[in-house]
Amino acid sequence: MDDFNTLTWDTGFGYTPTDEDVKNEEEDSKMEFEEEEHQKFVSFTVPNSDKLQIEICDPQKESDGSNFFTTYLIKSKNSLEIYSQKENEVRHRYTDFINLNNALISTYPSCIIPPLPEKKVIESFITGDRFSPEFTERRRNLLEIYMKRIARHPVIQNSDILKNFLESTDMTRAIEQAKNDNNTVLDGISDSIVNSFSKIKNTNEKFVKAKEKLDRLEVNLQHVEKLHTNIIKQEKSIENHMNEFALAAEKFGETDVDLENIVNEFSNTLRNVSKNIGEKATKEENVYVGNIKGYINYCQSYKDTLKARDQKQMDFEGLSSYLKSYSDELKKYENNPAHISSGITSFVSRKFDEMKGNDPKLRREEKMINLQKKIEELKPEVEKSEEDSKRFDDDITKEIEYFDNFQIMDFRKYLNDYIDIQVESHQKNKKLWDDLIEKFENTTV
Amino acid sequence: MSLQAVDSDPLMSPDYEDVDINNNNIDNNINNKDSEIENPTLNDDTEGSFKNIDIEYPNKPNLLQSAGNQIDCSFITPPEPNVKRLLRSTNINSIEEYGIDIKSKVHCCDLLDNIFNHDNYNDYFIEITQAEKINDFFGSSYIIYTIQTIRKQDHEVLFETKRRYSEFDMLQKHLIARFPTLIIPPIPGKSNLIEYATGSGKNQKDTMVEKRKRMLQTFLNRLRKHPVLCCMHIIHLFIQQGAQWSSKQDIIDLKEGTNKIVSCIDEPRLVIIKDKLNLCLKYITAMYNIQSEACKNLQDLSVLYSNSGEIYNCWSMEKDPYAPILDQFRKTGETLYTKLQTALQNMETYIIDTLVQYIKYIEIALNVCKVYRNKYLRFQQISQQLENKRNYLKHMENENAHEPSYEPTGSIGIENNILRFRSTINSFIDNDPIVTRQNNISSTKDFINQLEGDQESQLSILAIASLQVDTDIQRFEKERKDDFINIFKQYALIHRDIDAYQYELWSSIKSQISNK
Numbered sequence: 001m002d003d004f005n006t007l008t009w010d011t012g013f014g015y016t017p018t019d020e021d022v023k024n025e026e027e028d029s030k031m032e033f034e035e036e037e038h039q040k041f042v043s044f045t046v047p048n049s050d051k052l053q054i055e056i057c058d059p060q061k062e063s064d065g066s067n068f069f070t071t072y073l074i075k076s077k078n079s080l081e082i083y084s085q086k087e088n089e090v091r092h093r094y095t096d097f098i099n100l101n102n103a104l105i106s107t108y109p110s111c112i113i114p115p116l117p118e119k120k121v122i123e124s125f126i127t128g129d130r131f132s133p134e135f136t137e138r139r140r141n142l143l144e145i146y147m148k149r150i151a152r153h154p155v156i157q158n159s160d161i162l163k164n165f166l167e168s169t170d171m172t173r174a175i176e177q178a179k180n181d182n183n184t185v186l187d188g189i190s191d192s193i194v195n196s197f198s199k200i201k202n203t204n205e206k207f208v209k210a211k212e213k214l215d216r217l218e219v220n221l222q223h224v225e226k227l228h229t230n231i232i233k234q235e236k237s238i239e240n241h242m243n244e245f246a247l248a249a250e251k252f253g254e255t256d257v258d259l260e261n262i263v264n265e266f267s268n269t270l271r272n273v274s275k276n277i278g279e280k281a282t283k284e285e286n287v288y289v290g291n292i293k294g295y296i297n298y299c300q301s302y303k304d305t306l307k308a309r310d311q312k313q314m315d316f317e318g319l320s321s322y323l324k325s326y327s328d329e330l331k332k333y334e335n336n337p338a339h340i341s342s343g344i345t346s347f348v349s350r351k352f353d354e355m356k357g358n359d360p361k362l363r364r365e366e367k368m369i370n371l372q373k374k375i376e377e378l379k380p381e382v383e384k385s386e387e388d389s390k391r392f393d394d395d396i397t398k399e400i401e402y403f404d405n406f407q408i409m410d411f412r413k414y415l416n417d418y419i420d421i422q423v424e425s426h427q428k429n430k431k432l433w434d435d436l437i438e439k440f441e442n443t444t445v
Numbered sequence: 446m447s448l449q450a451v452d453s454d455p456l457m458s459p460d461y462e463d464v465d466i467n468n469n470n471i472d473n474n475i476n477n478k479d480s481e482i483e484n485p486t487l488n489d490d491t492e493g494s495f496k497n498i499d500i501e502y503p504n505k506p507n508l509l510q511s512a513g514n515q516i517d518c519s520f521i522t523p524p525e526p527n528v529k530r531l532l533r534s535t536n537i538n539s540i541e542e543y544g545i546d547i548k549s550k551v552h553c554c555d556l557l558d559n560i561f562n563h564d565n566y567n568d569y570f571i572e573i574t575q576a577e578k579i580n581d582f583f584g585s586s587y588i589i590y591t592i593q594t595i596r597k598q599d600h601e602v603l604f605e606t607k608r609r610y611s612e613f614d615m616l617q618k619h620l621i622a623r624f625p626t627l628i629i630p631p632i633p634g635k636s637n638l639i640e641y642a643t644g645s646g647k648n649q650k651d652t653m654v655e656k657r658k659r660m661l662q663t664f665l666n667r668l669r670k671h672p673v674l675c676c677m678h679i680i681h682l683f684i685q686q687g688a689q690w691s692s693k694q695d696i697i698d699l700k701e702g703t704n705k706i707v708s709c710i711d712e713p714r715l716v717i718i719k720d721k722l723n724l725c726l727k728y729i730t731a732m733y734n735i736q737s738e739a740c741k742n743l744q745d746l747s748v749l750y751s752n753s754g755e756i757y758n759c760w761s762m763e764k765d766p767y768a769p770i771l772d773q774f775r776k777t778g779e780t781l782y783t784k785l786q787t788a789l790q791n792m793e794t795y796i797i798d799t800l801v802q803y804i805k806y807i808e809i810a811l812n813v814c815k816v817y818r819n820k821y822l823r824f825q826q827i828s829q830q831l832e833n834k835r836n837y838l839k840h841m842e843n844e845n846a847h848e849p850s851y852e853p854t855g856s857i858g859i860e861n862n863i864l865r866f867r868s869t870i871n872s873f874i875d876n877d878p879i880v881t882r883q884n885n886i887s888s889t890k891d892f893i894n895q896l897e898g899d900q901e902s903q904l905s906i907l908a909i910a911s912l913q914v915d916t917d918i919q920r921f922e923k924e925r926k927d928d929f930i931n932i933f934k935q936y937a938l939i940h941r942d943i944d945a946y947q948y949e950l951w952s953s954i955k956s957q958i959s960n961k
Contacts, residue, residue, distance in 0.1 A: 213763070216763060217763065220756070220759060220760040220763070223756045223759070223760075224756060224757075224760065227749060227752060227753050227756055230749055231746065231749050231750075231753075234742050234745050234746040234749065235746070237738075237742045238739060238742045238743065238746070241735050241736075241738055241739035241742065242739065244731075244735045245732060245735045245736060245739070248728050248731040248732045248735060249728075249732060249933065251724075251728045252725060252728035252729065252732065252929070255721055255724050255725050255728075256922065256925075256926055258926055259926055259929065259930070262930060262933070263929075263933065266933045266936075266937070269937070273940070407765075408765060408766050408767060411765070411767050412766075412767045412770070415767060415770045415771070415774070416770075416955075416958065419770075419951055419954055419955050419958075420955070422947065422951040423948065423951045423952045423955055426944045426945075426947040426948035426951065427948050427952075429940075429944040430941060430944040430945045430948050433937050433938075433940055433941030433944060433945075434941060436937045436941075437934065437937050437938060437941060440930070440933070440934045440937065443930070
């Protein structure tokens with residue numbers, strides 16, 4: 001009997017603060033929280049999240065004789081016990097990352113594994129090949145984000161597979177691991193399911209809440225992504241028009257000798273401002289929107305893991321109800337010697353027995369022995385399944401906390417980055433306009 | 446048609462004073478109040494004097510006499526032009542620079558003189574304060590604009606009246622007809638179908654009326670600035686209560702005699718002016734189009750920002766620890782929407798409206814060039830004819846009586862052919878060739894005299910026109926330069942505002958976050 005009610009959710013106070021997180025304290029006190037339930041501020045930390053640091057750089061084009069591919073240099077520093085060296089460097093290609101990912105998924109079915117950047121990036125087909133610098137840079141960036149997420153996870157940090165990945169280019173162990181165990185989380189469920197319960201019997205409120213919260217987050221992120229994509233489109237359009245205006249004004253200024261100088265200043269300022277706007281839009285696209293998109297994918301991994309947990313619980317419930325039906329039937333026989341089970345099938349089989357001349361008494365005993373056997377077999381299975389499910393639940397609970405905390409850290413960073421982009425861009429432009437206006441004031445009309 | 450007698454074309458010579466057209470008619474028109482001008486023609490019988498000839502009004506209609514509350518066009522017959530040497534001054538301020546004598550300016554009253562005095566330009570202001578909708582008895586409705594003339598220092602309203610759009614239109618058309626060689630300021634177009642169709646949401650009708658109001662206001666103030674137009678009594682009456690257009694007068698459409706012959710050598714000066722105007726028009730139109738598009742973008746962007754307020758609000762409801770930041774994002778989105786809307790309004794008023802005005806203004810200027818060109822053409826035609834006739838005469842006088850006259854070189858071939866034909870016919874049916882020849886010679890001489898008269902009068906017209914066009918182009922260019930420097934400056938100011946505001950907003954958010 002697990003009592004999930006003793007577990008409380010951390011609302012943000014008390015996790016291990018990183019540099020920027022200290023600001024949060026007073027910030028939170030500004031907000032009004034509706035305390036629906038009594039919450040204990042249990043301090044959670046995301047332990048050891050900085051014990052492993054990974055960096056990806058230096059993409060190179062290599063070939064193995066027949067194919068060309070890009071490899072990336074992966075530098076890592078660690079302070080973990082399982083590693084023999086404190087610093088490592090190794091080269092891997094994209095396929096290696098895929099294998100690593102699959103291996104991790106099968107090894108840690110209860111962990112939320114962050115998503116890899118997709119193999120087929122649509123843009124690469126449209127704008128160029130997979131060796132173009134933009135594509136390579138984008139991929140490098142996304143791979144780095146992936147590795148950083150893996151590195152900060154307290155459980156996966158200690159993975160052998162990961163260690164192997166970071167130390168050598170040999171991926172055979174990972175590939176094997178991925179094959180042996182189940183490839184995806186959903187497949188990795190024991191297939192002793194006979195019944196077809198599609199819903200959980202005991203819905204666990206905590207997990208339901210977590211899923212709802214996740215759904216809402218995903219929806220919000222999708223809205224934000226769409227909004228900013230549109231904003232960026234408008235900004236780029238404004239940039240173009242400003243450039244065109246600068247050109248038209250410049251040509252206009254050429255018609256009048258007195259105008260030429262000031263109008264040239266004007267056009268130059270416009271060109272510089274529009275360039276800034278363009279850069280700002282690009283940064284917003286790559287930094288902010290890109291991260292938001294990545295997070296939407298991350299949410300998907302989270303969802304999958306929650307589904308897996310549900311599945312495990314359903315397994316257990318299925319099995320235990322199966323067991324229960326046996327023991328119930330056994331009880332019926334025990335309680336009622338002359339038990340005549342109702343129902344068409346048993347009536348028909350009784351009649352059949354009668355016709356055959358079987359002795360009902362004997363049969364009853366046979367049946368009871370059979371049932372007993374089956375119950376004996378099932379019991380350990382059910383116990384195992386229960387343990388499994390409980391363990392899984394515990395793991396997932398931790399995962400949910402990790403994810404929450406990571407999410408808080410991540411979004412704080414993304415939002416701050418966005419603010420920085422805005423401040424920088426508008427400051428630059430303001431200065432340009434100020435200078436221009438001064439020049440206007442100086443040309444006495 | 447080639448211009449033969451280049452040397453004798455006085456316009457090619459820089460010195461206007463050689464041409465003394467108005468030798469005796471300086472104070473001719475003070476008594477114009479009483480005399481009506483009935484159908485003046487170009488060919489005046491009184492030899493060479495041009496008094497009271499309203500050259501610009503060949504077919505002037507019979508206008509009603511001024512009765513104090515009716516705008517009488519005859520009241521403002523042109524002051525007699527006085528051709529002077531063109532002064533290259535940077536500030537075209539006075540009426541004399543247009544070849545118009547200051548003494549001929551009509552004096553209304555001291556106040557109006559002050560208001561319309563160029564030196565006092567900044568002390569007064571004409572403002573259109575209101576635009577009301579009126580439903581008249583016949584069921585039609587229109588907008589009427591309240592015009593106030595204000596003295597700036599104490600905001601006292603000196604004159605006030607109400608006028609509708611068609612009255613402005615009549616005023617402008619009248620001025621254009623009156624001074625075809627001056628660049629009259631533009632008024633907003635009649636039916637702005639395009640603007641109606643692309644008007645931005647909300648209250649289209651309102652914004653259209655607002656736009657018109659602004660442009661009509663600018664029109665009146667530009668009139669005040671113009672050294673010649675500001676003296677026009679018709680404008681003085683326009684801003685006063687009580688003066689009404691006496692009837693729906695036909696707008697006098699000045700049609701210069703445009704002969705079929707289009708090709709001629711344009712005055713080089715005119716070509717330069719026209720080219721420059723066309724170039725300006727091209728780029729101003731481009732700027733207008735670009736800026737209209739940019740305003741649409743800005744409008745869309747402002748809407749997106751207002752949406753962002755909702756979206757971030759929704760997200761902040763999750764009460765994550767970073768929700769205060771999201772709340773700030775929400776606030777930013779909402780305030781940015783308002784800010785951008787204000788900026789858009791300013792852009793409309795200061796940039797787009799002015800660009801539209803200048804497109805019309807330049808078109809008026811190009812028209813002026815056309816008018817001038819026609820006068821020039823006429824002059825050339827007359828000169829050419831004259832030349833041909835003189836040659837013809839020469840040949841006739843040197844000719845043997847019996848030899849038929851031959852074609853003089855010159856490309857008015859038709860006329861000469863007719864003459865030849867006639868002389869041939871004459872020689873057939875002629876009994877007395879000598880008498881015929883004498884008759885021919887004398888009639889040709891008469892014709893030549895007439896042409897000479899025409900030439901002189903056309904020359905004087907041309908001289909005035911040239912002076913006025915030149916002067917007004919200079920004034921126009923200066924006005925344009927000032928206005929465009931202002932446009933660009935406003936552009937910079939509006940954008941600086943937007944950027945400064947956003948910078949303030951975001952950096953205050955940033956400091957709030959980092960301080961906590």
